[in-house]
Every structure is written in structure tokens, then in C-alpha cells.
Amino acid sequence: MSSVVHNKWKIYTAVCLERTPVVTAEKTSIEKEFTEYLNKVEFENSLLSDHEIRHKEDLTLAERKKAEDYEETEAEAQRQTAMDMEDLWEKELAESSFASRITAADKSGDLKTTDRCLDRKLVLVVKQQVAPGHQHWVLPKSQLLEGETLRQGAERTLSSLCGSALVASFMGNAPVGYQETPFAKPSSDGCIGLKVFFYKAQLQEGQVEPADQETIKDFMWLTKDEFKPYVEDKYRRKISKFIMEL
Structure with a gap:
């Protein structure tokens, strides 16, 4: 299937996959x-x-x-x-013995598992090759295909990039965010930039198993506070608007 181009803009969908808190937060x-x-x-x-x-x-x-x-x-x-x-x-x-709120992953600093920061919301970020020689920590994204709705494109993005073992529940048919990135100069196919539509989903079960190792180089489950060392500032400010700690 061919990719979608609208008015010389490449159309992408990205998924903000969240693992909601497992235990209640400590009281202030x-x-x-x-x-x-x-x-x-x-x-x-x-x-x-x-x-x-x-x-x-x-x-x-x-x-x-x-x-x-x-x-x-x-x-x-x-x-x-x-x-x-x-x-x-x-x-x-x-x-009786009570399970600790601090997991083995918390102690070891393992960022690739959802078994950490149990009282916080975690978000999946991937180290994705966005262009030859260019890799960035972003929410998983891919270009919309001909005949797909934005919601269908978001669902395909998650399964094709992060593996079919993930079971996620998407939050509605409308995107929760939007980003427009103009190119410094038109691409070889005449496109002037890309538009990314962000969708939210909640993890139900399963683990991330990148299906395309060439595109997805690495992944992490991070709290909103942990984005800064990895995610580019402008992009981080954009996605932080729809990632809320409740």
C-alpha cells in the first residue's frame, strides 16, 4: 500500500502508550x-x-x-x-507479609520493563530511525497508508513497530495531539514537511518486542519526569501537554 501525502505534507500517526499506575501513590x-x-x-x-x-x-x-x-x-x-x-x-x-512498593527493576535501574515506578504513569518511548543516520527518542510513529483512517494507522503503527504481543486499548477515534514539522527544503518527492497525529492508548498486557530492529533501535518505559535526558526539548514540550499525572 502507498503512503499518504496530503497537500505536499506526509501524514504520520504516533502512539502514546501508557502503563497506568499499579498501586496508589504515597500520600503527601x-x-x-x-x-x-x-x-x-x-x-x-x-x-x-x-x-x-x-x-x-x-x-x-x-x-x-x-x-x-x-x-x-x-x-x-x-x-x-x-x-x-x-x-x-x-x-x-x-x-502476613506485604509486597514492597520498590521492585527489583527500581533497584537495578532497568528502564525496559513496566515493573517499575508502580505508583506512577509510564510512557513507552522508542529510539527510532526517522531518517538515514538520524535516530531520536520519540513516541512510536509511522506514515499513514492509503485507505487507512488515522485511528487504524495508529493501531498498525503500534503492532508493526512494537510487536503483536502488545495488547492495548486505544482512547477514542480522535487524536490527542498534533505536530507539524516543515522540511528545510522540499524532499525528492516534492513534500514540504510532515504532520504527526498523536493517539493515546493504555497497555493491557504483553511486552514490547520490536518487529523491525532497523527502525526501532531501543525502547524504554519512562515517567514524565524522566523524559528530559532522552527526549528533545521541543518534542518533549509538545507531548507533555497530553501526558497527565492524576
């Missing part, structure tokens, strides 16, 4: 203070829970047992008190 100091305040207000204004009512019943039963004429029933003898339950819960908690 003001968030912690506000949470403590809300918990205090809720505790002071709340009704007794079933467990608290059970604890009061246990105390009442304990007082009744002190009487000389008290006769314990079978149900009362087998009753599990609120304190018994609390001891059981504390034992279960002590025997």
Missing part, C-alpha cells in the same frame, strides 16, 4: 493530616459497630458470671469473645 503530608482529621470526625460521630456491640455484651456477660447463682449455658461456653477475635486478627496480621 497534608493528605495524611487531612485523612487523620476525617478519621477522627468519623470516629466521634459514628454509631457502635457490630464488633463494639459484641465487646459490650462480653463485658455484661462477664459481670453476670460473677454471680453465685449463675449457670453458664452451652452457647455461652462456646462463645467467641470480641477479644478472642481481635487476638486472631492480630495473629493473622503478624503472619
Whole structure:
């Protein structure tokens, strides 16, 4: 299939593939203070829970047992008190272990895996050959083919450059960004520049397996804050407009 040229502009689609946060972010100091305040207000204004009512019943039963004429029933003898339950819960908690928020990839500095920065959004950037002898860190892109819609071109771009093993969910049919880059002089085919339409997608599963090693030289999963050493400033400012940390 032939590539699309519109009014002497080459049309490209690029994909901003995101891995959304896996765990919640650590609370800031003001968030912690506000949470403590809300918990205090809720505790002071709340009704007794079933467990608290059970604890009061246990105390009442304990007082009744002190009487000389008290006769314990079978149900009362087998009753599990609120304190018994609390001891059981504390034992279960002590025997439980929680997964660390810091992964092996965080410790080793491995940027090629999504198993890092679990509380942050990661974006796939690739070291792509954009012209003979010219490689840049960009969002994966390719030229639109004849008969494709922009959305179809974006889907093909991701699978053809990064491998069919990736499963991604695209966010709508409209692009989230646009970039126009004029050439210093018209190309041999008369084109005066290229227009890139950016689409957003969220990673569902799979790993990046570049299908074309000549085009995609390398790849990384980066947070927005990590773009600067790799991504050219003008391009970074452009794509940062539609990459939001929530």
C-alpha cells in the first residue's frame, strides 16, 4: 500500500502508550493530616459497630458470671469473645507479609520493563530511525497508508513497530495531539514537511518486542519526569501537554 501525502505534507500517526499506575501513590503530608482529621470526625460521630456491640455484651456477660447463682449455658461456653477475635486478627496480621512498593527493576535501574515506578504513569518511548543516520527518542510513529483512517494507522503503527504481543486499548477515534514539522527544503518527492497525529492508548498486557530492529533501535518505559535526558526539548514540550499525572 502507498503512503499518504496530503497537500505536499506526509501524514504520520504516533502512539502514546501508557502503563497506568499499579498501586496508589504515597500520600503527601497534608493528605495524611487531612485523612487523620476525617478519621477522627468519623470516629466521634459514628454509631457502635457490630464488633463494639459484641465487646459490650462480653463485658455484661462477664459481670453476670460473677454471680453465685449463675449457670453458664452451652452457647455461652462456646462463645467467641470480641477479644478472642481481635487476638486472631492480630495473629493473622503478624503472619502476613506485604509486597514492597520498590521492585527489583527500581533497584537495578532497568528502564525496559513496566515493573517499575508502580505508583506512577509510564510512557513507552522508542529510539527510532526517522531518517538515514538520524535516530531520536520519540513516541512510536509511522506514515499513514492509503485507505487507512488515522485511528487504524495508529493501531498498525503500534503492532508493526512494537510487536503483536502488545495488547492495548486505544482512547477514542480522535487524536490527542498534533505536530507539524516543515522540511528545510522540499524532499525528492516534492513534500514540504510532515504532520504527526498523536493517539493515546493504555497497555493491557504483553511486552514490547520490536518487529523491525532497523527502525526501532531501543525502547524504554519512562515517567514524565524522566523524559528530559532522552527526549528533545521541543518534542518533549509538545507531548507533555497530553501526558497527565492524576
